[in-house]
Amino acid sequence: MPLTLITGASSGIGKVFAERFAQERHDLIIVARRQAELEALAERLAPAHGVKVHVIPLDLAAPQAAGILFDEVRKRGLEVDGVINNAGCGVHGLHADLDVDALERMLNLNVTFLTSLTRRFLPGMIARGSGTIVNIASTAAFQPIPHFSAYAASKAYVLAFTEGLAEEVRGHGIKVLALCPGPTRTEFMATAGIRPKGIKYPQAAFMSAEQVVEAGMQALRQRAVIRIPGTVNALMARSVAYLPRQLVTKISGQLMKSSQQ
Secondary structure (H helix, E strand, C coil), rough: EEEEEEEEECCHHHHHHHHHHHHHCCCEEEEEHHHHHHHHHHHHHHHHHCCCCEEEECCCCCCHHHHHHHHHHHCCCCCCCCCCCCCCCCCCCCCCHCCCCHHHHHHHHHHHHHHHHHHHHHHHHHHHCEEEEEECCCHHCCCCCCHHHHHHHHHHHHHHHHHHHHHHHCCEEEEEEEEECCEEEHHHHHHHCCCCHHHCCCCCEEEHHHHHHHHHHHHHHCCCCEECCCCCHHHHHHHHHHHHHHHHHHHHHHHHCCCCC
């Protein structure tokens, strides 16, 4: 069976990705900080779908986490066919007021870890002539967002990195996807300090983790490089390219300011 590694698999989008790949008969490596949640997921998915589920509890925002994870996978003698870089976090507020440690952990997780882990597993995929890399970006990647400046910038990096990577590996049989969800009903907003009811977006923009993952699975089947789940989200994200940049920044900042806890 193919073996897919999923980060941030203890809840939300990562957990649903684990469920979907198990349904498609992939063995799994599921990684997150919360060991109990990972083990409960493994105990449910393995017998239900006849797959092997390897649990690796790890703080992925810590320095050198990508190397530690890669070494652990190699030590277990596992060959990874796909990587779902789902783990991510946000810090919300004026940049000058943010907790510096929280800010650095976010950048380590959203940017450094994702980039480094991809680098470690990519040569094996190239050698085999097949593989899958899914990087979770965001609709935040398409415009600056005051009060969420560093987070939006980190996701803009993920989007640009994924697009460049897809071109680099063209012809090697590797699927590379930047999945860019909008507001999603997970615990992300609460941990980032955002009040969902304070976000003045159309209700149609809010999606479930299941809807986001289904859009991602469809995009992989179509070998898409970028996918924005939901018609409303896609229209909003793409339309900013046709508006004055300063106006977009002002509007996005007002929307985000109103959602702060």
